[in-house]
Amino acid sequence: MTYSVMIVLFPLLGSFVIGVFGRKFPKRLIAGIACLTVGLSFAASCLVLRQLLLLPPTERELTYRLFNWIESGPVTIDAAFLVDPLSAVMVLVVTGVGFLIHVYSVAYMAEEPGYYRFFSYLNLFIFMMTVLVLADNYLLMFVGWEGVGLCSYLLIGFYIDRKSAGDAAKKAFIVNRIGDAGFILGTFLIFRTFGTFNYQQVFERVSELFPSPEVGFGIVSAICLLLFVGATGKSAQIPLYVWLPDAMEGPTPVSALIHAATMVTAGVYMVARSAALFSRAPETLLIVAVIGIATAVLAACIAVVQTDIKRVLAYSTVSQLGYMFLAAGVGAFGSGIFHVVTHAFFKALLFLGSGSIILALHHEQDLFRMGGLKKYLPITFWTMWVATLAISGVPPLAGFFSKDAILWNAFSLGHVVLWIIGVAVAGLTAFYMFRLMFLAFYGEEAAPGSEHNEQGNHRPHEPSLLITGPLMILAVFSALAGFLGLPGYLGTNLLETFLEPSFRYRYFGEHAAAHAYSLEIVLTVIAILAAAAGIAVAYYAYIRDRGLPGRLAQRFQGLYLAARQKFYVDEIYDAILVRPIQRISDVFLWRVIDEGLIDGIVNGTGELMQYWGSALRRIQSGYTRGYATWILIGALLLFIYYYLVTV
């Protein structure tokens, strides 16, 4: 049981040591400490998983109470860690992918100033993320929730000499705060309704109070909606997704770890953790599903026309997160977590691969200035292929199984429209990912490569093993992780069976009519065909006929420009939210409230005192006899007073 504490404490220790003493450490030592602590944390996670697996499925729940955190009247809140299948899976992904990305960062960040700062933040992030995942109550989860937000902010703004990085960091922080306000209100409402923050107790009470789902929009729906507002912030869903693409200002390993594999899935984890609540709030669930699929479509459309390699991947992440919320929204929480896991592998791999390209091209991120890289970066090339096939849903790679599980659940639970859109998004996904691959690795060598050739020895070359190693390991997982969740017609879904006890308090409706496997297979084939269509279009447009994209862009100029400008969402937010707030702040809050009212009260108090003082100080004349007269008057007044009182 104490393994769970070790998972959390090692990264904290690493972060503390590096952060406080790291300035004077040699880089090797910093890298060693950072990787070792996360590695130990990962080892502890594996031991925790082993512990769980040794128990019978129904008893797989270990709580370790660290200390009594808040005690106030009848309220007792413990700092306690809960290890159950759900948190075990999440913590394995967080520490496992986190470890690989730490190793990768050792080489990637080698030339950057602020090495120790980077690793201190990165370790702190792992600490906060494990707290978030392992917490056994909503309040402790909120601590982790805010903590990862802080680390995200610090790491997006890591390049402190770049204004754009600072702006992106602030944007991420502020947008996340909006979501967090919803989350904390949701937890307050949970406390008001159920009298506790503890998961176990909340879920028990909600299953007693609501044996069947709520009709209409009641308290449970309100709680879930508020929690989901928090999730839209952290997991970049409409309407709060705008911070994630900008977050690409951070170093690439950060994008891989925080803004693709782990932190952004916290919202999905939170919704899955609260399955007992969400499954009783059909109204909110529908909102979750619709927001999820809408985000998936919107982000995929934007990803198609982006030219910055990291921004393509960022929008792809937003889109994939949409899939996860679609899963949660149709009630398939297990499938959502399955996609979290597979996505963590292949998206981390894609980001790390793009980081390898960026490094090789000396920080060139424009896809149209790449090209022909396959012969220079063979390992990056092949591992990126694995990830691309995985995310595109090509069997039998990981993404195929998890995406298909989500789509099948959407269909079989009666959301046919959502299924159709989901399949379309699968096609789009395949298209933009193959576009990325074709532009980066195929075709003639574009500007940067040839420039370097002219200069002679500056050809892009494969980076060190520290970078390619994690790529290869992640490629293996991206290829094989899908077999954890085989669909019904191929075998058993190990992952979802393992997760099932974590969702035992959820409401199990009348099961959807049992569909034949043949239907599932047909639907799967349709999804594969959609992906194949996307791949074919990408091949035609970016390999065979490279003029086609330009012509299409001309033909549908309005749509193209709108997508290119991210559908003007940032501009709209700017016009309807940011500027009015700034104007109100400037004209009203600053000039009227602050300068007029607050300064008026403060200065007025002072002036009043001065006025009285200048009047009263005349009494102090300096003449001794004057003082004696005052004493006499005082004595006489006392005398008169006592005389009047006694008589």
Next chain:
Amino acid sequence: MVPTAHYLVLSAILFGIGVIGVLTRRNVITMLMCIELMLNAVNLAFMAFSRHLDQIDGQIFVFFVMTVAAAEAAVGLALIVVLSRRKQTLDVDEVNEMKW
């Protein structure tokens, strides 16, 4: 035997003279003497009550007052000596720098 009231009237007169002296005279030494007069007027009242009530408390109090008066005279006269050395004056109205 002289009635107690007479002592008290005398005490009040002496006290009044002291007060008026303190308030009207500008010479420090005179003022100090007037304060002594007020203290002794109070002493007289204490004694009168002590006799009237046949209790010793008032007399004990008088000793305290006399002690304090002696101490006060010592400190006060010392201050006056310093004052006269510094300012070459005994007029209190000329010592009025401690003000707003």
